[in-house]
Amino acid sequence: MNEAAGFSAGHWQPATHHAIVATREPTMPTPVLPIVAALLTAATAVSYLPQDPPGYRDTPRLPDGWRVHDADRPRPPVVTPPPAGEPVPAPSDAIVLFDGKSLAAFRGNGGAAKWTLQDGAMIVNGTGDIETVAEFGDCQLHVEWSAPSPTKGDSQGRGNSGVFFFGRYEIQVLDSFENPTYADGQAAALYGQKPPLVNASRKPGEWQTYDIYFRAPRFGADGAVQQPARVTVVHNGIVVQLDEALLGATAHRAVAKYERHGDKGPIRLQDHGDPVRFRNLWVRPLQLERPAAPPAAK
Numbered sequence: 001m002n003e004a005a006g007f008s009a010g011h012w013q014p015a016t017h018h019a020i021v022a023t024r025e026p027t028m029p030t031p032v033l034p035i036v037a038a039l040l041t042a043a044t045a046v047s048y049l050p051q052d053p054p055g056y057r058d059t060p061r062l063p064d065g066w067r068v069h070d071a072d073r074p075r076p077p078v079v080t081p082p083p084a085g086e087p088v089p090a091p092s093d094a095i096v097l098f099d100g101k102s103l104a105a106f107r108g109n110g111g112a113a114k115w116t117l118q119d120g121a122m123i124v125n126g127t128g129d130i131e132t133v134a135e136f137g138d139c140q141l142h143v144e145w146s147a148p149s150p151t152k153g154d155s156q157g158r159g160n161s162g163v164f165f166f167g168r169y170e171i172q173v174l175d176s177f178e179n180p181t182y183a184d185g186q187a188a189a190l191y192g193q194k195p196p197l198v199n200a201s202r203k204p205g206e207w208q209t210y211d212i213y214f215r216a217p218r219f220g221a222d223g224a225v226q227q228p229a230r231v232t233v234v235h236n237g238i239v240v241q242l243d244e245a246l247l248g249a250t251a252h253r254a255v256a257k258y259e260r261h262g263d264k265g266p267i268r269l270q271d272h273g274d275p276v277r278f279r280n281l282w283v284r285p286l287q288l289e290r291p292a293a294p295p296a297a298k
Contacts (some may be wrong), residue, residue: 149205
């Protein structure tokens with residue numbers, strides 16, 4: 001019972017009467033005893049039930065039959081990646097977005113990006129998402145990131161961030177090292193759409209790499225999708241998404257859908273409230289149409 005109150009003759013007494021009630025033996029009507037015993041037994045049994053896995057069982061179904069953030073969708077198998085190395089140098093034709101010294105390539109909410117600069121990394125600090133000033137379409141993006149250590153929280157509340165193409169198509173960033181969550185929300189997932197093929201996460205505090213190859217969607221003059229966006233993701237040197245078609249703009253607890261937009265858009269990094277670190281970001285715009293062959297000689 002609550003230590004701030006007494007229990008007498010089957011009724012709760014206000015805390016001001018606690019001292020008076022304590023001077024005599026509390027009594028309880030005989031019919032109440034079996035009920036109390038049953039409630040205590042049930043409470044004990046519930047405390048030992050296994051916890052439900054993270055996720056949902058009331059969300060709409062995706063085209064593959066699983067629900068969005070399905071609690072029962074199998075988690076990807078774990079694969080141990082090679083050890084973390086030094087930052088990967090940018091190719092000669094790459095645009096360096098972050099070299100550890102300046103946030104000039106990014107903007108924040110209504111002005112300059114205000115993430116913390118420290119030891120060659122930029123750190124999420126609660127000032128909001130940031131996005132590139134320049135816009136990109138088809139591209140190859142290299143990102144290096146590190147989940148906070150020591151860890152705090154679990155599932156989606158642990159080392160959460162994201163990389164968004166066109167500010168709307170997300171590759172999930174999450175501390176997925178020994179941290180169960182719903183399959184389409186773990187690290188390298190196409191959030192809410194496709195889990196990665198495997199979980200290639202390193203330990204929190206270690207640097208991880210994403211090499212993402214993104215092909216923008218194509219829209220017709222009427223705004224209808226002619227070709228969906230497609231993406232390949234290599235996580236710590238391991239292919240985890242291979243030429244996957246996106247269903248549309250990232251959504252939470254809803255099936256993604258497309259809205260017409262331009263040929264290029266910003267790359268956005270998410271502030272989800274966790275101090276995730278980023279370093280060494282560079283991007284290569286891709287020209288996917290090769291030159292046509294000259295007409296054959298007659």
